[in-house]
Amino acid sequence: MDAQALRLRGRTRPRPLPPYRRAPADSARPRIEGDGLLGVGHALEARRRHLRLVPPLSGTDPPRVRRDRRRGRIRHRRRVPVRRRDPARSAVAHRALSRRRASCTAPRDGRRPPAVGGDAADGGARQDAVSGANRAAGLLVAIAVALACAGCTRRDAPTGTPYARVAAPVALVVVDGLDARDVAGDMPELTRAWRESAWCPGAHGRAAMPARTNVNHATLATGVYPEMHGITGNVFWARTADPPRKLGAAADFLTETVFTVAAAHDPPLRTALAVGKPKLELMFAATAAGHAVPDDVWSPKDAPSSGRDAATGYATDAATLAGARRLLENGPAFVLVNLADVDRVSHAAGPHSGEAQATRRATDRELAAFVHDVLARPGWREGTIVVTADHGFDATTHPAIDVGAMLRDAGLADAFVVVPDGGVAHVYTRETPRAAATTLKAARQRALAQEGVAEALYRAFNREDDWYDHMIDHVHPDWHVVNVRTGDLLLVTAPGYTFAASDGEDAHLRGNHGAPAETDVPVVALGGVASGDHCDEIHAADVGRTVLGCLGLPDVARLDGGPIPPQSQGRVLRGLCKTAIATAVPTP
Ligand SMILES: [Zn+2]
Ligand SMILES: [Zn+2]
Structure with a gap:
Protein backbone atom coordinates (compact mmCIF):
# COMPACT_ATOMS: atom_id res chain seq x y z
CA MET A 1 0.00 0.00 0.00
CA ASP A 2 1.43 3.42 -0.89
CA ALA A 3 1.93 6.29 1.51
CA GLN A 4 -0.88 8.40 0.04
CA ALA A 5 -3.46 5.67 0.61
CA LEU A 6 -2.28 5.19 4.20
CA ARG A 7 -2.75 8.83 4.96
CA LEU A 8 -6.22 8.89 3.47
CA ARG A 9 -7.32 5.85 5.46
CA GLY A 10 -6.42 7.56 8.74
CA ARG A 11 -8.75 10.52 8.14
CA THR A 12 -12.37 10.70 9.14
CA ARG A 13 -14.90 10.55 6.38
CA PRO A 14 -15.59 14.13 5.17
CA ARG A 15 -19.09 15.35 5.97
CA PRO A 16 -21.03 17.84 3.83
CA LEU A 17 -20.73 21.48 4.87
CA PRO A 18 -23.66 22.80 6.91
CA PRO A 19 -26.05 24.84 4.75
CA TYR A 20 -24.94 28.21 6.09
CA ARG A 21 -21.40 27.56 4.93
CA ARG A 22 -22.36 26.54 1.43
CA ALA A 23 -22.16 29.07 -1.41
CA PRO A 24 -22.88 28.60 -5.09
CA ALA A 25 -19.69 27.79 -6.95
CA ASP A 26 -20.26 30.56 -9.47
CA SER A 27 -20.86 33.25 -6.84
CA ALA A 28 -18.96 36.46 -7.63
CA ARG A 29 -19.70 37.96 -4.24
CA PRO A 30 -16.91 38.78 -1.83
CA ARG A 31 -15.96 36.13 0.67
CA ILE A 32 -17.56 38.02 3.52
CA GLU A 33 -21.29 38.46 3.32
CA GLY A 34 -24.32 39.01 5.46
CA ASP A 35 -24.10 38.89 9.20
CA GLY A 36 -21.26 36.48 9.76
CA LEU A 37 -17.60 36.94 10.59
CA LEU A 38 -17.39 40.66 10.05
CA GLY A 39 -14.03 41.67 8.74
CA VAL A 40 -12.49 38.20 8.81
CA GLY A 41 -10.73 37.52 5.56
CA HIS A 42 -9.99 41.17 4.95
CA ALA A 43 -6.65 42.79 5.32
CA LEU A 44 -5.56 43.70 8.83
CA GLU A 45 -6.05 47.40 8.24
CA ALA A 46 -9.60 46.94 6.99
CA ARG A 47 -10.39 44.76 9.98
CA ARG A 48 -8.99 47.32 12.35
CA ARG A 49 -11.20 49.98 10.79
CA HIS A 50 -14.20 47.76 11.01
CA LEU A 51 -13.72 46.82 14.61
CA ARG A 52 -12.66 50.22 15.84
CA LEU A 53 -14.21 51.46 19.03
CA VAL A 54 -17.03 53.89 18.55
CA PRO A 55 -18.36 55.34 21.78
CA PRO A 56 -22.11 55.00 22.25
CA LEU A 57 -24.38 58.03 22.40
CA SER A 58 -24.59 59.20 25.97
CA GLY A 59 -28.05 59.00 27.39
CA THR A 60 -29.32 56.36 25.00
CA ASP A 61 -28.24 53.44 27.16
CA PRO A 62 -27.49 53.16 30.85
CA PRO A 63 -23.80 53.07 31.70
CA ARG A 64 -22.00 49.79 31.14
CA VAL A 65 -24.66 48.51 28.76
CA ARG A 66 -23.82 48.43 25.13
CA ARG A 67 -26.05 47.67 22.22
CA ASP A 68 -25.27 44.77 19.97
CA ARG A 69 -27.00 44.72 16.63
CA ARG A 70 -27.83 41.03 16.66
CA ARG A 71 -28.16 40.15 20.28
CA GLY A 72 -29.82 43.25 21.70
CA ARG A 73 -28.57 44.77 24.91
CA ILE A 74 -25.80 42.98 26.68
CA ARG A 75 -23.83 43.77 29.77
CA HIS A 76 -20.72 45.74 29.11
CA ARG A 77 -17.60 43.89 30.15
CA ARG A 78 -15.56 45.91 32.53
CA ARG A 79 -12.87 47.50 30.42
CA VAL A 80 -11.02 50.04 32.47
CA PRO A 81 -7.85 51.42 30.96
CA VAL A 82 -4.65 51.20 32.93
CA ARG A 83 -2.65 54.36 32.67
CA ARG A 84 1.02 54.11 33.28
CA ARG A 85 1.25 57.59 34.65
CA ASP A 86 -1.58 57.18 37.09
CA PRO A 87 -2.40 53.50 37.65
CA ALA A 88 -4.65 54.09 40.64
CA ARG A 89 -6.92 56.31 38.61
CA SER A 90 -8.22 53.62 36.28
CA ALA A 91 -9.07 51.28 39.12
CA VAL A 92 -11.31 53.76 40.87
CA ALA A 93 -12.55 55.99 38.10
CA HIS A 94 -15.42 53.76 37.25
CA ARG A 95 -16.65 53.31 40.80
CA ALA A 96 -16.18 56.96 41.60
CA LEU A 97 -18.13 58.06 38.53
CA SER A 98 -21.13 55.99 39.54
CA ARG A 99 -21.04 57.34 43.09
CA ARG A 100 -20.62 60.90 42.00
CA ARG A 101 -24.22 61.94 41.82
CA ALA A 102 -25.07 60.49 45.19
CA SER A 103 -22.19 62.37 46.75
CA CYS A 104 -23.43 65.69 45.40
CA THR A 105 -26.06 65.80 48.09
CA ALA A 106 -23.59 65.15 50.90
CA PRO A 107 -23.17 68.16 53.21
CA ARG A 108 -20.15 70.30 52.51
CA ASP A 109 -18.89 72.28 55.42
CA GLY A 110 -15.53 73.22 54.04
CA ARG A 111 -13.72 70.46 55.91
CA ARG A 112 -11.01 68.77 54.01
CA PRO A 113 -11.55 65.22 52.81
CA PRO A 114 -9.36 62.50 54.31
CA ALA A 115 -5.98 63.64 53.14
CA VAL A 116 -3.74 61.52 51.03
CA GLY A 117 -1.26 60.06 53.46
CA GLY A 118 -1.75 62.65 56.17
CA ASP A 119 -2.31 66.36 56.67
CA ALA A 120 -1.50 68.71 53.88
CA ALA A 121 0.46 70.74 56.44
CA ASP A 122 3.23 68.20 56.59
CA GLY A 123 2.38 67.14 53.02
CA GLY A 124 5.27 65.74 51.07
CA ALA A 125 7.49 64.29 53.78
CA ARG A 126 4.66 62.62 55.64
CA GLN A 127 3.27 61.20 52.46
CA ASP A 128 6.57 59.62 51.59
CA ALA A 129 6.57 57.89 54.94
CA VAL A 130 3.24 56.12 54.63
CA SER A 131 3.09 52.66 53.24
CA GLY A 132 2.21 52.01 49.64
CA ALA A 133 -1.09 50.46 50.65
CA ASN A 134 -2.16 53.45 52.70
CA ARG A 135 -1.18 55.78 49.96
CA ALA A 136 -3.20 53.87 47.40
CA ALA A 137 -6.23 53.80 49.69
CA GLY A 138 -5.91 57.51 50.38
CA LEU A 139 -5.64 58.24 46.73
CA LEU A 140 -8.79 56.28 46.01
CA VAL A 141 -10.68 58.38 48.54
CA ALA A 142 -9.22 61.64 47.29
CA ILE A 143 -10.04 60.87 43.69
CA ALA A 144 -13.52 59.67 44.54
CA VAL A 145 -14.18 62.85 46.52
CA ALA A 146 -12.69 65.00 43.80
CA LEU A 147 -14.78 63.29 41.14
CA ALA A 148 -17.86 63.63 43.30
CA CYS A 149 -17.25 67.34 43.57
CA ALA A 150 -16.74 67.58 39.82
CA GLY A 151 -20.32 66.44 39.42
CA CYS A 152 -21.62 69.28 41.57
CA THR A 153 -19.78 72.53 41.09
CA ARG A 154 -16.18 73.37 40.77
CA ARG A 155 -16.23 75.60 43.82
CA ASP A 156 -17.22 72.68 46.03
CA ALA A 157 -13.82 71.16 45.37
CA PRO A 158 -11.92 70.25 48.51
CA THR A 159 -8.76 72.14 49.17
CA GLY A 160 -5.54 71.05 50.74
CA THR A 161 -4.92 67.85 48.79
CA PRO A 162 -1.19 67.41 48.57
CA TYR A 163 -0.79 67.40 44.80
CA ALA A 164 2.44 69.14 43.97
CA ARG A 165 1.96 72.28 41.93
CA VAL A 166 4.73 71.90 39.41
CA ALA A 167 3.03 73.58 36.47
CA ALA A 168 3.60 77.07 35.12
CA PRO A 169 0.39 78.80 34.00
CA VAL A 170 -0.92 78.32 30.48
CA ALA A 171 -3.23 80.55 28.43
CA LEU A 172 -4.84 79.12 25.31
CA VAL A 173 -6.15 81.93 23.14
CA VAL A 174 -8.37 80.80 20.26
CA VAL A 175 -8.88 83.47 17.60
CA ASP A 176 -12.11 82.10 16.17
CA GLY A 177 -11.88 81.60 12.41
CA LEU A 178 -8.37 82.97 11.90
CA ASP A 179 -7.02 81.27 8.78
CA ALA A 180 -3.23 80.91 8.70
CA ARG A 181 -3.28 82.40 5.19
CA ASP A 182 -4.74 85.64 6.51
CA VAL A 183 -2.28 86.30 9.31
CA ALA A 184 0.70 87.74 7.45
CA GLY A 185 -1.02 90.65 5.71
CA ASP A 186 -3.14 92.05 8.49
CA MET A 187 -1.58 90.98 11.76
CA PRO A 188 1.99 92.31 12.02
CA GLU A 189 2.34 91.71 15.75
CA LEU A 190 1.18 88.12 15.62
CA THR A 191 3.24 87.50 12.49
CA ARG A 192 6.39 88.71 14.22
CA ALA A 193 5.73 86.61 17.30
CA TRP A 194 4.92 83.62 15.10
CA ARG A 195 8.15 83.88 13.12
CA GLU A 196 10.36 84.61 16.10
CA SER A 197 8.95 82.11 18.60
CA ALA A 198 11.53 79.80 20.13
CA TRP A 199 9.00 76.98 19.75
CA CYS A 200 8.31 75.87 16.16
CA PRO A 201 8.61 79.29 14.46
CA GLY A 202 5.95 79.77 11.77
CA ALA A 203 4.17 76.53 12.74
CA HIS A 204 0.88 75.74 11.02
CA GLY A 205 -1.66 73.60 12.81
CA ARG A 206 -4.36 71.39 11.38
CA ALA A 207 -7.87 71.92 12.72
CA ALA A 208 -9.98 68.84 13.44
CA MET A 209 -12.51 67.90 10.78
CA PRO A 210 -15.19 69.11 10.31
CA ALA A 211 -13.58 72.55 10.64
CA ARG A 212 -16.33 73.89 12.88
CA THR A 213 -16.18 75.89 16.09
CA ASN A 214 -17.62 73.31 18.48
CA VAL A 215 -15.61 70.43 17.05
CA ASN A 216 -12.35 72.25 17.51
CA HIS A 217 -12.97 73.84 20.87
CA ALA A 218 -13.88 70.34 22.08
CA THR A 219 -10.69 68.95 20.55
CA LEU A 220 -8.53 71.68 22.09
CA ALA A 221 -10.18 71.16 25.48
CA THR A 222 -9.78 67.37 25.51
CA GLY A 223 -6.68 66.49 23.48
CA VAL A 224 -8.61 63.71 21.73
CA TYR A 225 -10.11 63.53 18.26
CA PRO A 226 -13.83 64.01 17.50
CA GLU A 227 -14.42 60.25 17.22
CA MET A 228 -13.70 60.12 20.97
CA HIS A 229 -15.06 63.36 22.45
CA GLY A 230 -18.18 63.01 20.29
CA ILE A 231 -18.56 66.63 19.16
CA THR A 232 -18.64 65.82 15.45
CA GLY A 233 -20.13 69.09 14.26
CA ASN A 234 -22.05 72.16 15.36
CA VAL A 235 -25.25 70.18 14.65
CA PHE A 236 -26.25 66.53 14.29
CA TRP A 237 -29.20 64.15 14.12
CA ALA A 238 -29.52 61.66 17.00
CA ARG A 239 -31.36 59.09 14.82
CA THR A 240 -34.51 59.49 16.91
CA ALA A 241 -37.93 60.95 16.26
CA ASP A 242 -36.59 64.37 17.21
CA PRO A 243 -35.28 66.70 14.51
CA PRO A 244 -31.57 67.50 14.20
CA ARG A 245 -30.23 69.68 17.00
CA LYS A 246 -27.19 71.67 17.97
CA LEU A 247 -24.23 69.69 19.26
CA GLY A 248 -21.71 71.03 21.74
CA ALA A 249 -23.33 71.40 25.16
CA ALA A 250 -21.34 69.96 28.04
CA ALA A 251 -23.71 66.99 28.28
CA ASP A 252 -22.82 66.04 24.70
CA PHE A 253 -19.21 65.23 25.57
CA LEU A 254 -18.30 61.55 25.69
CA THR A 255 -15.04 62.32 27.52
CA GLU A 256 -13.83 64.58 30.29
CA THR A 257 -12.52 68.04 29.44
CA VAL A 258 -9.46 69.83 30.75
CA PHE A 259 -11.66 71.62 33.29
CA THR A 260 -13.10 68.33 34.55
CA VAL A 261 -9.68 66.74 34.85
CA ALA A 262 -8.34 69.78 36.68
CA ALA A 263 -11.23 69.73 39.16
CA ALA A 264 -10.87 66.00 39.75
CA HIS A 265 -7.12 65.65 39.94
CA ASP A 266 -5.82 68.94 41.18
CA PRO A 267 -8.59 70.87 42.95
CA PRO A 268 -6.33 73.74 44.02
CA LEU A 269 -5.36 74.30 40.38
CA ARG A 270 -7.50 77.23 39.32
CA THR A 271 -8.98 77.39 35.82
CA ALA A 272 -10.72 80.17 33.94
CA LEU A 273 -12.73 80.66 30.77
CA ALA A 274 -13.37 83.89 28.85
CA VAL A 275 -15.43 83.44 25.70
CA GLY A 276 -16.82 85.76 23.06
CA LYS A 277 -19.54 83.27 22.07
CA PRO A 278 -22.25 82.41 24.60
CA LYS A 279 -22.49 78.80 23.37
CA LEU A 280 -18.95 78.11 24.53
CA GLU A 281 -19.96 78.84 28.10
CA LEU A 282 -22.56 76.07 27.74
CA MET A 283 -19.89 73.77 26.34
CA PHE A 284 -18.03 73.96 29.63
CA ALA A 285 -20.97 73.94 32.03
CA ALA A 286 -21.36 71.47 34.90
CA THR A 287 -23.36 68.31 34.15
CA ALA A 288 -24.76 65.36 36.03
CA ALA A 289 -22.30 63.18 34.14
CA GLY A 290 -19.50 64.81 36.07
CA HIS A 291 -18.32 67.76 34.02
CA ALA A 292 -16.89 70.56 36.10
CA VAL A 293 -17.10 74.24 35.32
CA PRO A 294 -13.99 76.41 35.29
CA ASP A 295 -13.43 78.29 38.57
CA ASP A 296 -14.02 81.63 36.89
CA VAL A 297 -16.06 82.27 33.78
CA TRP A 298 -16.50 85.42 31.73
CA SER A 299 -19.05 85.34 28.89
CA PRO A 300 -20.86 87.95 26.76
CA LYS A 301 -23.54 88.42 29.40
CA ASP A 302 -20.83 89.97 31.58
CA ALA A 303 -19.94 92.48 28.85
CA PRO A 304 -21.31 96.03 28.75
CA SER A 305 -23.79 96.53 25.90
CA SER A 306 -21.10 98.42 23.99
CA GLY A 307 -18.96 95.29 24.15
CA ARG A 308 -21.54 93.07 22.48
CA ASP A 309 -22.58 92.66 18.84
CA ALA A 310 -26.31 93.30 18.72
CA ALA A 311 -27.06 90.85 15.91
CA THR A 312 -25.20 87.79 17.20
CA GLY A 313 -24.87 88.49 20.92
CA TYR A 314 -21.14 87.78 20.67
CA ALA A 315 -18.76 89.85 22.76
CA THR A 316 -16.17 91.99 21.01
CA ASP A 317 -12.55 90.96 21.34
CA ALA A 318 -11.77 94.07 23.35
CA ALA A 319 -14.49 93.20 25.86
CA THR A 320 -13.46 89.51 26.01
CA LEU A 321 -9.81 90.36 26.61
CA ALA A 322 -10.80 92.84 29.30
CA GLY A 323 -12.83 90.03 30.88
CA ALA A 324 -9.86 87.66 30.63
CA ARG A 325 -7.61 90.21 32.35
CA ARG A 326 -10.06 90.39 35.22
CA LEU A 327 -10.07 86.61 35.58
CA LEU A 328 -6.27 86.61 35.68
CA GLU A 329 -6.44 88.61 38.91
CA ASN A 330 -7.55 85.37 40.60
CA GLY A 331 -4.35 83.65 39.54
CA PRO A 332 -5.59 80.80 37.35
CA ALA A 333 -3.09 78.19 36.20
CA PHE A 334 -5.07 77.77 32.99
CA VAL A 335 -7.24 80.16 31.04
CA LEU A 336 -9.05 79.41 27.77
CA VAL A 337 -9.98 82.48 25.73
CA ASN A 338 -12.19 82.60 22.63
CA LEU A 339 -12.12 85.77 20.50
CA ALA A 340 -15.16 85.91 18.24
CA ASP A 341 -14.69 89.05 16.12
CA VAL A 342 -12.73 87.57 13.19
CA ASP A 343 -15.22 84.72 12.76
CA ARG A 344 -18.28 86.93 13.11
CA VAL A 345 -17.13 89.54 10.58
CA SER A 346 -15.71 86.95 8.14
CA HIS A 347 -19.08 85.17 8.02
CA ALA A 348 -21.01 88.36 7.41
CA ALA A 349 -18.69 90.17 5.02
CA GLY A 350 -16.33 87.47 3.73
CA PRO A 351 -12.80 86.77 4.99
CA HIS A 352 -11.15 88.88 2.29
CA SER A 353 -13.40 91.92 2.76
CA GLY A 354 -12.17 95.26 4.02
CA GLU A 355 -14.22 94.75 7.18
CA ALA A 356 -12.54 91.43 7.92
CA GLN A 357 -9.10 92.91 7.30
CA ALA A 358 -9.83 95.79 9.65
CA THR A 359 -11.10 93.33 12.25
CA ARG A 360 -7.95 91.26 12.03
CA ARG A 361 -5.84 94.40 12.45
CA ALA A 362 -7.80 95.44 15.53
CA THR A 363 -7.64 91.94 17.01
CA ASP A 364 -3.90 91.90 16.40
CA ARG A 365 -3.41 95.13 18.38
CA GLU A 366 -5.58 94.02 21.27
CA LEU A 367 -4.05 90.56 21.39
CA ALA A 368 -0.50 91.93 21.35
CA ALA A 369 -1.28 94.18 24.32
CA PHE A 370 -2.89 91.26 26.17
CA VAL A 371 0.06 88.94 25.57
CA HIS A 372 2.50 91.62 26.67
CA ASP A 373 0.58 92.33 29.87
CA VAL A 374 0.10 88.69 30.78
CA LEU A 375 3.72 87.71 30.33
CA ALA A 376 4.71 90.71 32.46
CA ARG A 377 2.65 89.41 35.38
CA PRO A 378 4.66 88.06 38.33
CA GLY A 379 3.44 84.47 38.15
CA TRP A 380 3.84 84.21 34.41
CA ARG A 381 7.63 84.33 34.05
CA GLU A 382 7.65 80.66 33.04
CA GLY A 383 4.07 80.70 31.74
CA THR A 384 3.05 79.94 28.18
CA ILE A 385 0.54 81.65 25.93
CA VAL A 386 -0.59 79.63 22.93
CA VAL A 387 -2.39 81.59 20.22
CA THR A 388 -4.19 79.49 17.64
CA ALA A 389 -7.52 79.26 15.81
CA ASP A 390 -10.32 76.74 15.85
CA HIS A 391 -10.47 76.68 12.03
CA GLY A 392 -9.65 78.73 8.95
CA PHE A 393 -12.03 80.48 6.58
CA ASP A 394 -13.04 80.60 2.95
CA ALA A 395 -15.01 83.14 0.96
CA THR A 396 -18.33 81.76 -0.26
CA THR A 397 -18.35 82.65 -3.95
CA HIS A 398 -21.18 80.39 -5.13
CA PRO A 399 -24.80 79.93 -4.03
CA ALA A 400 -25.18 77.56 -1.09
CA ILE A 401 -25.79 73.90 -1.99
CA ASP A 402 -29.12 72.70 -0.61
CA LEU A 509 -23.15 84.04 4.53
CA ARG A 510 -20.27 85.49 2.55
CA GLY A 511 -17.73 83.27 4.20
CA ASN A 512 -17.87 79.86 5.84
CA HIS A 513 -15.79 76.93 7.02
CA GLY A 514 -15.99 73.21 7.67
CA ALA A 515 -14.12 71.58 4.78
CA PRO A 516 -10.45 70.49 4.65
CA ALA A 517 -9.55 73.72 2.81
CA GLU A 518 -10.38 75.58 6.03
CA THR A 519 -8.21 73.63 8.46
CA ASP A 520 -4.98 75.64 8.13
CA VAL A 521 -4.45 77.57 11.37
CA PRO A 522 -1.49 79.33 13.00
CA VAL A 523 -0.02 77.91 16.21
CA VAL A 524 2.04 80.50 18.08
CA ALA A 525 3.56 79.70 21.46
CA LEU A 526 4.99 82.56 23.51
CA GLY A 527 6.61 82.92 26.89
CA GLY A 528 8.10 79.89 28.57
CA VAL A 529 8.75 77.74 25.55
CA ALA A 530 11.66 75.73 24.20
CA SER A 531 12.39 74.46 20.70
CA GLY A 532 9.90 71.88 19.44
CA ASP A 533 10.02 68.93 17.09
CA HIS A 534 7.76 67.62 14.30
CA CYS A 535 6.68 71.23 13.83
CA ASP A 536 5.08 70.57 10.46
CA GLU A 537 2.47 68.08 11.70
CA ILE A 538 0.66 69.78 14.55
CA HIS A 539 -3.00 68.97 15.12
CA ALA A 540 -5.55 70.66 17.36
CA ALA A 541 -5.67 67.45 19.43
CA ASP A 542 -1.90 67.72 19.98
CA VAL A 543 -2.28 71.23 21.36
CA GLY A 544 -5.08 70.08 23.69
CA ARG A 545 -3.20 67.08 25.04
CA THR A 546 -0.04 69.11 25.52
CA VAL A 547 -1.90 71.72 27.56
CA LEU A 548 -3.00 68.97 29.96
CA GLY A 549 0.59 67.82 30.22
CA CYS A 550 1.85 71.37 30.78
CA LEU A 551 -0.54 71.68 33.71
CA GLY A 552 0.66 68.40 35.18
CA LEU A 553 -2.72 66.78 34.59
CA PRO A 554 -3.41 63.27 33.27
CA ASP A 555 -5.14 62.69 29.93
CA VAL A 556 -8.91 62.91 29.75
CA ALA A 557 -10.91 59.70 30.25
CA ARG A 558 -14.02 58.44 28.54
CA LEU A 559 -17.15 58.90 30.62
CA ASP A 560 -18.24 55.31 29.99
CA GLY A 561 -14.94 54.02 31.33
CA GLY A 562 -13.84 52.59 28.00
CA PRO A 563 -10.32 52.86 26.67
CA ILE A 564 -9.05 55.67 24.44
CA PRO A 565 -6.83 54.14 21.77
CA PRO A 566 -3.55 56.01 21.16
CA GLN A 567 -4.56 56.87 17.60
CA SER A 568 -7.60 58.77 18.91
CA GLN A 569 -5.41 61.00 21.04
CA GLY A 570 -3.19 63.94 20.19
CA ARG A 571 0.54 63.68 20.80
CA VAL A 572 2.54 65.76 23.21
CA LEU A 573 4.30 68.72 21.61
CA ARG A 574 7.72 68.97 23.13
CA GLY A 575 8.90 72.39 24.17
CA LEU A 576 5.46 74.01 24.25
CA CYS A 577 5.97 74.69 27.93
CA LYS A 578 9.02 74.37 30.13
CA THR A 579 7.65 72.38 33.03
CA ALA A 580 9.20 69.03 33.80
CA ILE A 581 5.85 67.29 33.58
CA ALA A 582 5.31 68.35 30.02
CA THR A 583 8.54 66.82 28.84
CA ALA A 584 7.97 63.66 30.87
CA VAL A 585 4.64 62.78 29.24
CA PRO A 586 5.21 59.83 26.90
CA THR A 587 4.53 60.43 23.23
CA PRO A 588 2.45 57.63 21.65
ZN1 LIG B 1 -15.10 79.03 15.02
ZN1 LIG C 1 -17.73 80.42 12.09
Missing part, protein backbone atom coordinates in the same frame (compact mmCIF):
# COMPACT_ATOMS: atom_id res chain seq x y z
CA VAL A 403 -28.56 68.95 -0.19
CA GLY A 404 -32.14 68.35 0.98
CA ALA A 405 -33.53 69.87 -2.21
CA MET A 406 -30.96 67.98 -4.27
CA LEU A 407 -32.05 64.62 -2.83
CA ARG A 408 -35.73 65.60 -3.15
CA ASP A 409 -35.26 66.19 -6.87
CA ALA A 410 -33.66 62.77 -7.14
CA GLY A 411 -36.63 61.16 -5.38
CA LEU A 412 -34.50 60.24 -2.36
CA ALA A 413 -35.69 62.75 0.22
CA ASP A 414 -37.78 60.29 2.25
CA ALA A 415 -34.84 57.99 2.86
CA PHE A 416 -32.59 60.57 4.50
CA VAL A 417 -32.20 63.30 7.10
CA VAL A 418 -29.84 66.02 5.90
CA VAL A 419 -27.87 68.19 8.32
CA PRO A 420 -25.84 70.91 6.56
CA ASP A 421 -22.94 72.24 8.62
CA GLY A 422 -20.94 74.79 6.63
CA GLY A 423 -18.30 73.05 4.54
CA VAL A 424 -19.72 69.61 5.28
CA ALA A 425 -23.18 68.06 5.23
CA HIS A 426 -24.16 64.96 7.21
CA VAL A 427 -26.65 62.72 5.42
CA TYR A 428 -28.25 60.18 7.78
CA THR A 429 -30.24 57.23 6.50
CA ARG A 430 -33.53 56.50 8.23
CA GLU A 431 -32.86 52.76 7.81
CA THR A 432 -29.77 50.93 8.98
CA PRO A 433 -26.81 51.70 6.70
CA ARG A 434 -26.76 48.01 5.75
CA ALA A 435 -30.37 48.04 4.57
CA ALA A 436 -29.84 51.37 2.85
CA ALA A 437 -26.73 50.36 0.92
CA THR A 438 -28.38 50.94 -2.45
CA THR A 439 -30.06 54.25 -1.60
CA LEU A 440 -26.85 55.49 0.01
CA LYS A 441 -25.02 54.68 -3.20
CA ALA A 442 -27.64 56.58 -5.21
CA ALA A 443 -27.33 59.58 -2.88
CA ARG A 444 -23.57 59.52 -3.14
CA GLN A 445 -23.65 59.44 -6.92
CA ARG A 446 -26.18 62.27 -7.04
CA ALA A 447 -24.04 64.34 -4.66
CA LEU A 448 -20.85 63.81 -6.66
CA ALA A 449 -22.66 65.01 -9.78
CA GLN A 450 -23.36 68.30 -8.02
CA GLU A 451 -20.96 71.15 -8.78
CA GLY A 452 -19.12 72.19 -5.63
CA VAL A 453 -19.25 68.78 -3.90
CA ALA A 454 -15.64 67.65 -3.63
CA GLU A 455 -16.12 64.41 -1.71
CA ALA A 456 -18.89 62.09 -0.59
CA LEU A 457 -17.76 59.48 1.94
CA TYR A 458 -19.51 56.71 3.85
CA ARG A 459 -19.33 56.34 7.62
CA ALA A 460 -19.39 52.53 7.32
CA PHE A 461 -18.59 50.21 4.44
CA ASN A 462 -21.08 49.90 1.62
CA ARG A 463 -21.24 46.46 0.07
CA GLU A 464 -23.10 47.87 -2.93
CA ASP A 465 -20.41 50.44 -3.62
CA ASP A 466 -16.84 49.07 -3.52
CA TRP A 467 -17.02 48.03 0.12
CA TYR A 468 -14.42 50.03 2.06
CA ASP A 469 -13.13 52.20 -0.77
CA HIS A 470 -15.28 55.27 -0.06
CA MET A 471 -15.25 55.12 3.72
CA ILE A 472 -14.20 58.23 5.65
CA ASP A 473 -11.62 56.26 7.61
CA HIS A 474 -10.21 54.68 4.49
CA VAL A 475 -9.88 57.88 2.46
CA HIS A 476 -8.92 60.16 5.37
CA PRO A 477 -7.43 58.03 8.14
CA ASP A 478 -6.14 61.23 9.77
CA TRP A 479 -9.59 62.76 10.35
CA HIS A 480 -10.69 60.45 13.19
CA VAL A 481 -14.24 61.72 12.95
CA VAL A 482 -16.20 58.47 12.66
CA ASN A 483 -18.67 58.31 15.52
CA VAL A 484 -22.28 57.21 15.73
CA ARG A 485 -23.14 60.91 15.41
CA THR A 486 -21.40 61.29 12.05
CA GLY A 487 -23.64 61.17 8.98
CA ASP A 488 -23.86 57.87 7.11
CA LEU A 489 -22.76 59.89 4.12
CA LEU A 490 -20.49 62.88 4.72
CA LEU A 491 -20.41 65.45 1.93
CA VAL A 492 -17.52 67.87 1.68
CA THR A 493 -17.46 71.10 -0.33
CA ALA A 494 -14.84 72.40 -2.70
CA PRO A 495 -13.40 75.84 -1.79
CA GLY A 496 -15.87 78.65 -2.48
CA TYR A 497 -18.93 76.53 -1.70
CA THR A 498 -20.98 75.90 1.40
CA PHE A 499 -23.92 73.70 2.38
CA ALA A 500 -27.10 75.29 3.68
CA ALA A 501 -30.85 74.87 3.37
CA SER A 502 -31.99 77.56 0.92
CA ASP A 503 -34.29 79.03 3.57
CA GLY A 504 -31.67 78.66 6.33
CA GLU A 505 -29.87 81.56 7.93
CA ASP A 506 -26.50 80.23 6.71
CA ALA A 507 -27.53 80.43 3.05
CA HIS A 508 -26.46 84.05 2.68
